[in-house]
Amino acid sequence: MTFKTGLATALVAAIVAAIVSAATVLIVWRDSAATASLAGGISDKKAIEDVVHEYLTKNPEILVAMTTELDRRQQEEQDQQQNKAISENADALFRSDKSFTAGDPDGDVTVVEFFDYNCGYCRRAMPDLMKLTDNDDKVRVVFKELPIFGGDSEDAAKGALAAKMQGKYLEMHQKLFSEPGKANKEKVLRIANELGLDVPQLEKDMESQEVADALAEAYALAQSLGLQGTPLYLIGDRTIPGAPDDLYDQLVENVEVIRKEGCKASC
Structure with missing residues (x-):
């Protein structure tokens, strides 16, 4: 069968x-x-x-029609719930000082990425997101660390957030994704040394309340949005789950839609 x-x-x-x-x-x-x-x-x-x-x-065509209609209603309900969650959490999603922001700080469209440093799809997608900021000087990108693959991922996320406190977030972020092997504390400390960071201070900051609060906020947002995995991209109130082969094109298309039509939620 x-x-x-x-x-x-x-x-x-x-x-x-x-x-x-x-x-x-x-x-x-x-x-x-x-x-x-x-x-x-x-x-x-x-x-x-x-x-x-x-x-x-x-x-049997009745079953096809019923299934199609059920899928449509479920997607509609999911979209409504997600838009409600985006509206209710807009400040934490788009304007939180706990998250690092790249691109134009005053950009007219904000892209939010939820990711894990040990997520293969997130690693593959990173160049597309960076390409977007390179090619569109009005886009603002917010990074939300969501370490869902265990302790090593959490250490990597803490390391990036601690590097943010020394002004080297993006450099740490890109190296954690671009260098081969698992992202973990050992890699964080090695990269920190290469970047000329104060490594003892970084280790201390990794366990700080500021870093813990940033991760707690990301987890709470992911739960509110019903996020099932990483990566997830929010472009205003539009979403791209995963890392499709045409991610860059989808990002550009969604940015243009939001730029033209505006955001239905409080983006």
Whole structure:
């Protein structure tokens, strides 16, 4: 049995079960003397099940239409919830001093990236985001560290945020992504030394309340947005999940849409 066949069979079974459940209530209601005439020719649960199953099997396009409509409604609901979350958390998303900002500080469109330094897709996407800031001098980019791949990722995120306190965030950020191997504390300290940072101070800052607050804010925002993984890009109130092959083109397109139409949320 193929995946699609199995899915279709399961869907038919689920629909039949739902209809039969509703019909069972009808049968109970029908059994009262006052409503017996509404029962029609259907006398029991098995008969209803057979009729529904036969009809759906002979008309499978109904299942396709139902699935399409369900997907549309779910996406619409998800978009509404996400726009609500963006509006309610706009300051923390777009204007928090806890996050490093690249590009034009007063840019007319803000792009927010949620990422993990040990996320392969985030690593692959980094040049596209940097290309955007190079080619569009009105874009503002906000970086949100979201270390979801364990302790090494958390140490890398802490290292970047600590480097921010010494004015070297972007240099640390780019090296953590561009250099081979896992991003961890050892790599952070080596890069910090190469960048001429005060390494003992950086180690101290990595455990500071300021860094802890920045990470806590990113985790809370990710939860509010229902974020399922990294990377995620917010362009105003528009989103790009993951790192598609045409990420740069999608970023440019979404920036232009927001620039032209504005942001529905409080971006």
